[in-house]
Amino acid sequence: MLDQSAGHSEEVKTGTTIIAIEFDGGVVLGSDSRVTAGQSVVNRVMNKLSPLRPKIYSALSGSAADAEAMADHLRYQLQLHCLEIEEEPRVGAVATLVKSISYRYRDEMAAHLIVAGWDRRGGGQVFSTLSGALLRQPFAVGGSGSLYVYGYVDAAYRSGMSRDECQQFVLNTLALAINRDGSSGGVAYIITIDQHGAEEKVVLEGDLPNFYNK
Numbered sequence: 480m481l482d483q484s485a486g487h488s489e490e491v492k493t494g495t496t497i498i499a500i501e502f503d504g505g506v507v508l509g510s511d512s513r514v515t516a517g518q519s520v521v522n523r524v525m526n527k528l529s530p531l532r533p534k535i536y537s538a539l540s541g542s543a544a545d546a547e548a549m550a551d552h553l554r555y556q557l558q559l560h561c562l563e564i565e566e567e568p569r570v571g572a573v574a575t576l577v578k579s580i581s582y583r584y585r586d587e588m589a590a591h592l593i594v595a596g597w598d599r600r601g602g603g604q605v606f607s608t609l610s611g612a613l614l615r616q617p618f619a620v621g622g623s624g625s626l627y628v629y630g631y632v633d634a635a636y637r638s639g640m641s642r643d644e645c646q647q648f649v650l651n652t653l654a655l656a657i658n659r660d661g662s663s664g665g666v667a668y669i670i671t672i673d674q675h676g677a678e679e680k681v682v683l684e685g686d687l688p689n690f691y692n693k
Contacts, residue, residue, distance in 0.1 A: 505597050574604075
């Protein structure tokens, strides 16, 4: 994902692959780990899955600095919000806050966040936020790598997939994007969230599914 700016006088292309999907009882999020500045790779192992609350995460794309600054601001606002309401926020409320901040700073910040998590009222939920839009979706993909995998995700997704099937769906999507998109690469970060909490997993590039060189 995520690019680190190489200077204000030159436009720097951004790239990444992020994905989130719902299953009965939770969500699975995934991302690649490559950070680029134009044609240069400046970080091979950045984790782009950022915790906002213990059971609510965001997947970051766009400018690395902008996306991380937005996530830091959201964590601060949510800490205050939780102190006021004395309970954990709903996933939809967090996504609405992300949407509001994204729209307010749409001209100053280049960041796109997918918000996904679990709450006791709605279970697992995935929201896509971009330029003031807020969409609840069974799954969402983002970043430059998403352009290469829309055909796969549309064909492979089906309603009612299990936890294990969703994890494999996310892993396959990341592997395909990494293979095709020059701005996506490195390891795959995968986080599974349910009522018990968040479970993190890292899949090395050599262990990703291979669809081409069998």
